Amino acid sequence: MAGKTAKLRKRPLTLRDVSEASGVSEMTVSRVLRNRGDVSEATRSKVLKAAKALGYVPNKIAGALASQRVNLVAVIIPSLSNMVFPEVLSGISEVLDETPLQPVVGVTNYSPEREEKVLYEMLSWRPSGVIIAGLEHSDPSRAMLRAAGIPVVEIMDVDGEPIDAVVGISHRAAGYEMATEIVQQGYRRIGFLGTKMPLDHRARKRFEGFTEALAKAGLEVVDQEFYSGGSALLKGREMTEAILKRHPDLDFLYYSNDMIGAGGLLFLLEQGVDIPGRIGLAGFNGVELLEGLPRQLATMDACRAEIGRAAAEIIARRIADETAEPGEKIVFKSRMSPGDTLLRSDSSS
Amino acid sequence: MAGKTAKLRKRPLTLRDVSEASGVSEMTVSRVLRNRGDVSEATRSKVLKAAKALGYVPNKIAGALASQRVNLVAVIIPSLSNMVFPEVLSGISEVLDETPLQPVVGVTNYSPEREEKVLYEMLSWRPSGVIIAGLEHSDPSRAMLRAAGIPVVEIMDVDGEPIDAVVGISHRAAGYEMATEIVQQGYRRIGFLGTKMPLDHRARKRFEGFTEALAKAGLEVVDQEFYSGGSALLKGREMTEAILKRHPDLDFLYYSNDMIGAGGLLFLLEQGVDIPGRIGLAGFNGVELLEGLPRQLATMDACRAEIGRAAAEIIARRIADETAEPGEKIVFKSRMSPGDTLLRSDSSS
DNA sequence: AGGGCGTGCGTTACCGCTAACATCACTGGT
DNA sequence: ACCAGTGATGTTAGCGGTAACGCACGCCCT
Structure with missing residues (x-):
C-alpha cells in the first residue's frame, strides 16, 4: 500500500476522503458502504479497499440527519x-x-x-x-x-x-396468586418483608394483590419489615430475624424479592428452623441464584x-x-x- | 393556552416551529435552549414558553453535526x-x-x-x-x-x-497475592475452579499469577474444574463436589469468582465440612452478596x-x-x- | 433506425442545527 | 455630535451524509 495514512491528520475522515481515494463520487461511496443501489463489482471493491485502507468509519450522525432514520x-x-x-x-x-x-x-x-x-x-x-x-x-x-x-x-x-x-x-395477580396458595396451604400468620421504595410500583402492586387475597380469606398481614440499600441477602437475614423477634408466631414470610428471601432462608436454616413445617417462605422473581441454595425458595417467575x-x-x-x-x-x-x-x-x- | 397543538402533526417539530411560535429567529431559539450567548430575559421566557407549549425536544443529531460536538x-x-x-x-x-x-x-x-x-x-x-x-x-x-x-x-x-x-x-498480582497467602497459611493441596472462558483474560491472568506464586513455593495446582453457563452458585456446588470426589485430599479451593465460591461454601457447610480447618476457600471480586452468606468467603476486591x-x-x-x-x-x-x-x-x- | 429500458454513476438539494460574522439600536464619554 | 463599545438579534454558510432525480451508455426488440 502506498503509505497514504498520515498519522497526524487533523480533519477527521469523511466520505469525500474515500471518494477521492477511490476516484468515484461520494454518492457512490455511500452506496457501496450501505449496500444500496446498483454499483458494479469493480467499483464496489475499489471503494471498499480505499475505505479500509483509510480506516474510514461512516458518520451516523450525518447519515441519520440526512436520511431521517x-x-x-x-x-x-x-x-x-x-x-x-x-x-x-x-x-x-x-x-x-x-x-x-x-x-x-x-x-x-x-x-x-x-x-x-x-x-x-x-x-x-x-x-x-x-x-x-x-x-x-x-x-x-x-x-x-x-x-x-x-x-x-x-x-x-x-x-x-x-x-x-x-x-x-x-404483578397484582402474581401477589394474589401467591397469597391464595399460601392460604390454601394452611398458613395463617403471615409477615411481609420488602423494600422501602414507594416508587417500585410493581412491588407495591404485588403487595396489593397479596393483601387482597388474604382479605378474601379473612386474613391480613401480621407484620411488615422494610429495608433500603445494602446487600439484599444480608438485609433478608436481618429483617427475618427482626420480624420474628417481634412476632415469633409467624408461620409464613412473603418477601418482595428472591434476594432477601434467600437471605431469610439461609438465616432460618442456620437456626435449624423447620421449613416449611414451622414456617413457610416465598419470594418473587425466579432468579437463577436460587438454584444454588440449599433449599429451593418458593417464587414466581417474572418472565x-x-x-x-x-x-x-x-x-x-x-x-x-x-x-x-x-x-x-x-x-x-x-x-x-x-x-x-x-x-x-x-x-x- | 390557544390550542395550537395539532395532535396529528405529520412533520416533526423543529427549531423553526418554535421560532415561528415565539416570533424570533431560529438562532435565538437555539441560543435560549442551550443557555448560550446573550438573550434578553423577555425573549428567553417567551421562547421557553413556546417550546414547552409545543413540546419541542431539540434534535441532537442535527446539533451534533453542526457543532461537531x-x-x-x-x-x-x-x-x-x-x-x-x-x-x-x-x-x-x-x-x-x-x-x-x-x-x-x-x-x-x-x-x-x-x-x-x-x-x-x-x-x-x-x-x-x-x-x-x-x-x-x-x-x-x-x-x-x-x-x-x-x-x-x-x-x-x-x-x-x-x-x-x-x-x-x-489481576496477575491479585492471583499471586492470594496464592502467597494460601501457602503461608499452610495449605498445600490446592484445587482451582473457574470458568471455561478462554477469552476472560482477567481470570486467566489471575490464574497465571496464582500458579506462579505456587511454583515459587514448590507447589502446583493439584486439580482443576471448569464450567460454563448456568447458575454460577449451582455450578460452584457441583464443581466442588466433583473436584473433591476426584481428590478428597485437597485442602484448599481457589475459585475464579465469588459466585461459584459461594456455591462451594454452601455445599461444604451442608456437608458439615470444617472450614477452614479441613479445607480453605477463596474467591475473587468482593461481591456484595457474600455479606449475607453464613460464613464470609475469603476474596479480593476488584475496586x-x-x-x-x-x-x-x-x-x-x-x-x-x-x-x-x-x-x-x-x-x-x-x-x-x-x-x-x-x-x-x-x-x- | 428508433424507441424503450435497465445499469451504473453523478448532481442537486436538502436534513435541523450551530459557528461565525453581520446588523442595529442604544449608551456614554468627550 | 461623533464614534466606540456593548447587548440583542438576525444572516449566511456549512456540518457529512442521503433521497431523488438526471443522464450517459449499451442492449434488445420491432
Missing part, C-alpha cells in the same frame, strides 16, 4: 443492579440483533425526575422506538412519549393505562427474557411496517414455582 | 450479567453526571468479533471518548481506537500494553466503582482540556479480605 431503540429501565433488568435487556438484544436496530439503555434509579431527564435526552437522539419499564410516568414524560410519534412499549407490568403497547405480567423479546418484537414489527396496529398488549403468565418452602406435604395441591 | 462516552464491557460491570458503570455515571457527558453502553459478550462490531457502531456516532474493558482487542479494534482521535481508557486490567490511558488492578470513577474522570478531564496528557495509568490495589475461610487460627498473619 435512526436505528436506535431507547430502552429505559430503573436499575442495572437488580438482575431482572439485565435479563430483560438480553431478551431485547437477542431480538434486535436480527434487525438493523440497536438498543440504547438509560437508567432512572427509580426516580421519576430522572426518568424524565433520561427520556428527554434519549428522545433528542430521535430513536425509532422506546421500550420503557413500568406504566407510571410523570405527565411530561407521557406527553413526550406521545408526541414523539414513535412506537412505545411499556414493559414489566400490565396493571394500568398504557400509552401505546404494553408487555408484562400482572423477564420473554418480556424483553416480545417488546423488541413489537418495536421491530412496528418500525418495519408503518401500518402495524399500535396499542398491542401482551400479558405473560407469571409461573408459580413452589420449591421446597411453601407446600406442606399434608396439603392438597 | 457529541457529548457521548462509549462504554464497552463484556457483560451485564456479571455484577462487576454494572458496578463499574455506576461509578462511571456518578462522575459523568456532573458533566455534560453521557455514557452509552455496548456489550460484547466476551467476543472479540462482537467487540469489534460494537466498537465500530459506537465510533460511527463519533463519541467524545471511549472506556473499554480489558487490554486485549483485535488489531482492527485497536486501529479504530487509535484512529478515532479521542481519549480512550482501558479499564479493569493493567497487565498489558494500553492504547492510551488505563485504569485497573493487576469496581473506583475504576469506573477514575476512568470517567480521565475522560472528563481530557475532553474538557484538549491539552491534557494522554496515556495516564492508574493502578488500584486489590484489597484482600480474608473472611472466615482462609486464615487458620494458629498461623501468623
Whole structure:
C-alpha cells in the first residue's frame, strides 16, 4: 500500500476522503458502504479497499440527519443492579440483533425526575422506538412519549393505562396468586418483608394483590419489615430475624424479592428452623441464584427474557411496517414455582 | 393556552416551529435552549414558553453535526450479567453526571468479533471518548481506537500494553497475592475452579499469577474444574463436589469468582465440612452478596466503582482540556479480605 | 433506425442545527 | 455630535451524509 495514512491528520475522515481515494463520487461511496443501489463489482471493491485502507468509519450522525432514520431503540429501565433488568435487556438484544436496530439503555434509579431527564435526552437522539419499564410516568414524560410519534412499549407490568403497547405480567395477580396458595396451604400468620421504595410500583402492586387475597380469606398481614440499600441477602437475614423477634408466631414470610428471601432462608436454616413445617417462605422473581441454595425458595417467575423479546418484537414489527396496529398488549403468565418452602406435604395441591 | 397543538402533526417539530411560535429567529431559539450567548430575559421566557407549549425536544443529531460536538462516552464491557460491570458503570455515571457527558453502553459478550462490531457502531456516532474493558482487542479494534482521535481508557486490567490511558488492578498480582497467602497459611493441596472462558483474560491472568506464586513455593495446582453457563452458585456446588470426589485430599479451593465460591461454601457447610480447618476457600471480586452468606468467603476486591470513577474522570478531564496528557495509568490495589475461610487460627498473619 | 429500458454513476438539494460574522439600536464619554 | 463599545438579534454558510432525480451508455426488440 502506498503509505497514504498520515498519522497526524487533523480533519477527521469523511466520505469525500474515500471518494477521492477511490476516484468515484461520494454518492457512490455511500452506496457501496450501505449496500444500496446498483454499483458494479469493480467499483464496489475499489471503494471498499480505499475505505479500509483509510480506516474510514461512516458518520451516523450525518447519515441519520440526512436520511431521517435512526436505528436506535431507547430502552429505559430503573436499575442495572437488580438482575431482572439485565435479563430483560438480553431478551431485547437477542431480538434486535436480527434487525438493523440497536438498543440504547438509560437508567432512572427509580426516580421519576430522572426518568424524565433520561427520556428527554434519549428522545433528542430521535430513536425509532422506546421500550420503557413500568406504566407510571410523570405527565411530561407521557406527553413526550406521545408526541414523539414513535412506537412505545411499556414493559414489566400490565396493571394500568398504557400509552401505546404494553408487555408484562400482572404483578397484582402474581401477589394474589401467591397469597391464595399460601392460604390454601394452611398458613395463617403471615409477615411481609420488602423494600422501602414507594416508587417500585410493581412491588407495591404485588403487595396489593397479596393483601387482597388474604382479605378474601379473612386474613391480613401480621407484620411488615422494610429495608433500603445494602446487600439484599444480608438485609433478608436481618429483617427475618427482626420480624420474628417481634412476632415469633409467624408461620409464613412473603418477601418482595428472591434476594432477601434467600437471605431469610439461609438465616432460618442456620437456626435449624423447620421449613416449611414451622414456617413457610416465598419470594418473587425466579432468579437463577436460587438454584444454588440449599433449599429451593418458593417464587414466581417474572418472565423477564420473554418480556424483553416480545417488546423488541413489537418495536421491530412496528418500525418495519408503518401500518402495524399500535396499542398491542401482551400479558405473560407469571409461573408459580413452589420449591421446597411453601407446600406442606399434608396439603392438597 | 390557544390550542395550537395539532395532535396529528405529520412533520416533526423543529427549531423553526418554535421560532415561528415565539416570533424570533431560529438562532435565538437555539441560543435560549442551550443557555448560550446573550438573550434578553423577555425573549428567553417567551421562547421557553413556546417550546414547552409545543413540546419541542431539540434534535441532537442535527446539533451534533453542526457543532461537531457529541457529548457521548462509549462504554464497552463484556457483560451485564456479571455484577462487576454494572458496578463499574455506576461509578462511571456518578462522575459523568456532573458533566455534560453521557455514557452509552455496548456489550460484547466476551467476543472479540462482537467487540469489534460494537466498537465500530459506537465510533460511527463519533463519541467524545471511549472506556473499554480489558487490554486485549483485535488489531482492527485497536486501529479504530487509535484512529478515532479521542481519549480512550482501558479499564479493569493493567497487565498489558494500553492504547492510551488505563485504569485497573493487576489481576496477575491479585492471583499471586492470594496464592502467597494460601501457602503461608499452610495449605498445600490446592484445587482451582473457574470458568471455561478462554477469552476472560482477567481470570486467566489471575490464574497465571496464582500458579506462579505456587511454583515459587514448590507447589502446583493439584486439580482443576471448569464450567460454563448456568447458575454460577449451582455450578460452584457441583464443581466442588466433583473436584473433591476426584481428590478428597485437597485442602484448599481457589475459585475464579465469588459466585461459584459461594456455591462451594454452601455445599461444604451442608456437608458439615470444617472450614477452614479441613479445607480453605477463596474467591475473587468482593461481591456484595457474600455479606449475607453464613460464613464470609475469603476474596479480593476488584475496586469496581473506583475504576469506573477514575476512568470517567480521565475522560472528563481530557475532553474538557484538549491539552491534557494522554496515556495516564492508574493502578488500584486489590484489597484482600480474608473472611472466615482462609486464615487458620494458629498461623501468623 | 428508433424507441424503450435497465445499469451504473453523478448532481442537486436538502436534513435541523450551530459557528461565525453581520446588523442595529442604544449608551456614554468627550 | 461623533464614534466606540456593548447587548440583542438576525444572516449566511456549512456540518457529512442521503433521497431523488438526471443522464450517459449499451442492449434488445420491432
